[in-house]
Amino acid sequence: MSNEAVDTKITVVALVENEPGVLNRIASMFRRRAFNIDSLTVGRTHKPHISRMTIRVDAGPEYARKIANNLLKLVNVIDVRILDNEPHIERDLALIKVRNDDTESRNTITEICDRYPARIVDVGPKVAIIEMVGTEKFLEEFIEEVRPTGIVEMIRTGVVSMGRGTRIHDTDYQRPDLSRAGAEGANGNGRIV
Amino acid sequence: MKLKGSDIIMECLLKEGVHVMFGYPGGAILPTYDAIARYEGRIHHVLVRHEQGASHMADGYARATGEVGVCIATSGPGATNLVTGLATAMMDSSPIVAITGQVPIPAIGSDAFQETDVTGVTLPITKHNYLVTDVRDLAYTMKEAFHIARTGRPGPVLVDVPKDVQTAETEFIYPEGDVALPGYDPPWSANDKEIDDALRLIDEAERPIILAGHGIMMSGAMQEVRELAERAQIPVSLTLLGKGAMPEDHPLVIGMMGMHGEASSNLAIQEADLLLALGMRFDDRVTGNLQTYAKKARKIHIDIDRSEINKNVKVEVGIAGDLKTVLTQLLPKLGQKSHPHWIRRIRDWLEDSSERDILNYETPGILLTAQVINDIWKLTGGDAITVTDVGQHQMLEAQYYPHQRPATLLTSGGLGTMGFGFPAAIGAKFGKPEEEIWAIVGDGGFQMTLCEMATAVQENVNVNIAIINNHFLGMVRQWQELFFEKRYEATPMVNPDFCKLADAYGIPNRLVTKRDEIEDAVNFARSIDGPVLIEFVVEKEEMVYPMVPAGADLHDMKRRPKPGEA
Numbered sequence: 001m002s003n004e005a006v007d008t009k010i011t012v013v014a015l016v017e018n019e020p021g022v023l024n025r026i027a028s029m030f031r032r033r034a035f036n037i038d039s040l041t042v043g044r045t046h047k048p049h050i051s052r053m054t055i056r057v058d059a060g061p062e063y064a065r066k067i068a069n070n071l072l073k074l075v076n077v078i079d080v081r082i083l084d085n086e087p088h089i090e091r092d093l094a095l096i097k098v099r100n101d102d103t104e105s106r107n108t109i110t111e112i113c114d115r116y117p118a119r120i121v122d123v124g125p126k127v128a129i130i131e132m133v134g135t136e137k138f139l140e141e142f143i144e145e146v147r148p149t150g151i152v153e154m155i156r157t158g159v160v161s162m163g164r165g166t167r168i169h170d171t172d173y174q175r176p177d178l179s180r181a182g183a184e185g186a187n188g189n190g191r192i193v
Numbered sequence: 194m195k196l197k198g199s200d201i202i203m204e205c206l207l208k209e210g211v212h213v214m215f216g217y218p219g220g221a222i223l224p225t226y227d228a229i230a231r232y233e234g235r236i237h238h239v240l241v242r243h244e245q246g247a248s249h250m251a252d253g254y255a256r257a258t259g260e261v262g263v264c265i266a267t268s269g270p271g272a273t274n275l276v277t278g279l280a281t282a283m284m285d286s287s288p289i290v291a292i293t294g295q296v297p298i299p300a301i302g303s304d305a306f307q308e309t310d311v312t313g314v315t316l317p318i319t320k321h322n323y324l325v326t327d328v329r330d331l332a333y334t335m336k337e338a339f340h341i342a343r344t345g346r347p348g349p350v351l352v353d354v355p356k357d358v359q360t361a362e363t364e365f366i367y368p369e370g371d372v373a374l375p376g377y378d379p380p381w382s383a384n385d386k387e388i389d390d391a392l393r394l395i396d397e398a399e400r401p402i403i404l405a406g407h408g409i410m411m412s413g414a415m416q417e418v419r420e421l422a423e424r425a426q427i428p429v430s431l432t433l434l435g436k437g438a439m440p441e442d443h444p445l446v447i448g449m450m451g452m453h454g455e456a457s458s459n460l461a462i463q464e465a466d467l468l469l470a471l472g473m474r475f476d477d478r479v480t481g482n483l484q485t486y487a488k489k490a491r492k493i494h495i496d497i498d499r500s501e502i503n504k505n506v507k508v509e510v511g512i513a514g515d516l517k518t519v520l521t522q523l524l525p526k527l528g529q530k531s532h533p534h535w536i537r538r539i540r541d542w543l544e545d546s547s548e549r550d551i552l553n554y555e556t557p558g559i560l561l562t563a564q565v566i567n568d569i570w571k572l573t574g575g576d577a578i579t580v581t582d583v584g585q586h587q588m589l590e591a592q593y594y595p596h597q598r599p600a601t602l603l604t605s606g607g608l609g610t611m612g613f614g615f616p617a618a619i620g621a622k623f624g625k626p627e628e629e630i631w632a633i634v635g636d637g638g639f640q641m642t643l644c645e646m647a648t649a650v651q652e653n654v655n656v657n658i659a660i661i662n663n664h665f666l667g668m669v670r671q672w673q674e675l676f677f678e679k680r681y682e683a684t685p686m687v688n689p690d691f692c693k694l695a696d697a698y699g700i701p702n703r704l705v706t707k708r709d710e711i712e713d714a715v716n717f718a719r720s721i722d723g724p725v726l727i728e729f730v731v732e733k734e735e736m737v738y739p740m741v742p743a744g745a746d747l748h749d750m751k752r753r754p755k756p757g758e759a
């Protein structure tokens with residue numbers, strides 16, 4: 001199934017409880033169901049108890065529902081969206097360390113960076129670090145242009161995505177001051193209502 | 194009132210209505226065992242002989258009662274011994290809560306003595322699990338654990354409690370009301386369109402069939418399914434775990450489906466123009482080759498687990514919801530139907546099957562498993578709870594012990610766990626003390642958990658153990674006969690003298706080698722209030738027919754030849 005060569009990817013966004021072990025549960029589900037993760041990013045949202053993941057999966061669109069349903073089965077996963085079906089913004093960030101030790105390479109790099117929304121964030125006599133932000137495809141295009149100059153090190157964050165306009169992906173869930181039934185002053189309600 | 198963590202665990206169990214727990218002590222859970230002593234009389238602790246037994250007992254208890262079964266073990270090896278039982282419960286959606294001790298919080302991650310990352314180990318084989326790192330979290334964690342175990346698609350939940358959390362004190366207040374878990378929201382009912390689509394398909398069908406699964410009993414939808422079948426005159430085929438969902442003597446019930454199912458069921462599925470899959474999950478053991486499975490049929494699938502819908506079999510109407518609720522929505526709009534031709538066709542297949550039935554053969558001088566099981570069925574009035582192990586005897590139980598009531602066949606279906614039967618029968622007896630319980634086990638599987646004989650004696654558990662002794666790992670031998678040219682590698686067994694073994698444990702016993710000895714032995718077992726063991730020495734090289742070889746088309750069954758056809 002998903003381990004056959006596929007040239008399609010699914011973008012899944014999941015809102016999850018910001019708790020220890022949640023990343024493990026999610027990664028484990030993908031491994032167990034034999035879905036290949038292309039990239040996975042986790043970060044905090046504007047609510048401290050909610051994390052948000054953008055997961056790019058190497059699989060055809062026919063697997064989208066399957067992946068969403070299996071994610072939703074996890075108790076700590078609050079909500080899941082497949083972003084491929086809606087207009088959305090997608091960003092990937094790369095730090096690329098390139099050879100920079102002669103005039104030719106220096107000129108090439110400056111020239112390429114001028115044509116892209118890329119910045120040179122560190123320069124030395126031997127190497128420079130370029131920061132480039134964009135869609136996954138755009139980034140790849142950029143990397144291919146830089147490659148002949150000599151990439152010596154590279155890191156990418158993986159894609160993060162957000163639906164455009166008023167497609168708000170959020171949850172009302174408020175974690176009550178950790179119920180901790182019985183904690184001094186707590187009323188024993190907590191997460192239990 | 195301030196309580197220790199250990200006592201909070203016990204109070205929570207009481208709040209959840211737990212009367213019995215199955216377990217085994219050890220260092221990291223010792224504070225809780227001290228509390229268990231203080232709660233004896235309110236919660237009974239059953240000392241097992243191996244933690245695997247505890248997990249199967251909790252599972253057997255849960256399957257027999259529909260309530261959450263509880264097992265408890267120490268950290269490290271105690272907890273890892275639960276693993277097989279948790280995986281078994283996970284596959285068959287059985288609600289259990291496992292409590293394990295863990296090394297004290299400061300030692301976690303240091304490879305301390307008897308430290309195992311138990312939440313890590315059990316992550317893929319539990320519905321959910323917890324490591325409690327603050328005694329103040331304990332009460333609501335226990336509450337969540339029980340809630341998750343018993344609701345939605347039930348399953349095992351593990352709560353790992355470090356030793357210092359068991360000894361720490363806090364104010365105990367049990368959270369009242371419902372659990373609010375934002376990410377846990379099992380589906381409940383169908384929308385109007387889904388109901389209308391389902392009704393339309395039922396109305397248009399000429400050759401419909403109901404595939405009745407375990408979910409019917411877990412949802413308590415037996416009456417609704419029966420009404421659906423009767424009103425629309427739809428034949429009902431049962432999964433292994435669905436046995437008991439409808440009385441097997443009901444004229445619309447056409448037997449079990451799948452690898453060792455009735456030929457009539459399998460043929461009907463392949464010929465049907467509508468499958469109504471209710472609380473079942475299209476396991477490969479019931480579908481055979483998916484490419485050729487029920488090709489003529491449209492499909493309606495109702496299951497509480499969204500992820501089961503369109504997982505193995507693509508369906509026209511998939512409804513994620515509680516079966517009883519969904520059928521209650523559907524039934525008022527369902528009209529009468531009849532399918533006399535279809536039902537006649539299935540009847541013909543059934544007749545052909547009974548001609549091939551081994552019970553109709555002359556078998557002088559040999560004892561067959563089918564005969565043993567069918568005689569137990571007769572002698573128990575078909576009304577016992579039978580708990581099987583895994584193998585040929587399990588499939589023959591399914592074929593030769595018809596079940597009339599829900600939750601009267603307890604068997605490891607999804608995981609096929611040898612060693613399940615006997616401990617699960619003990620657990621079932623604790624849940625249903627008024628019922629007659631038979632553990633029907635193979636000579637191979639029984640040896641995996643036979644240490645629980647000591648538990649049965651210590652607790653004087655009234656279970657009857659029927660060992661079907663064919664001196665073989667019979668089901669594997671069957672595969673070797675069919676697919677490996679009878680190379681019987683690692684399947685013949687030199688067995689202990691099971692009766693002497695029973696003697697050693699102090700368990701009354703009988704040896705049966707002939708058919709006319711069965712009645713006496715079964716009556717003997719039934720007359721004794723306590724464990725009894727009967728060893729049935731049966732034919733060594735029996736075959737279970739029909740058989741759909743793994744991955745073959747469902748209609749491509751190996752059948753027993755008719756008499757004279759050989």
Ligand SMILES: Cc1ncc(C[n+]2csc(CCOP(=O)(O)OP(=O)(O)O)c2C)c(N)n1
Pocket residue numbers: 582583584585586587609610611612634635636637638639661663665666667668669
């Ligand atoms: C724990 C475990 N190990 C191995 C198997 C594979 N297996 C399935 S059936 C079977 C043979 C069971 O033999 P026995 O208990 O004697 O029952 P019989 O088939 O002879 O009735 C085996 C080894 C299994 N299901 N479970």
Ligand SMILES: [Mg+2]
Pocket residue numbers: 584635636637661662663664665666667
């Ligand atoms: Mg055997």
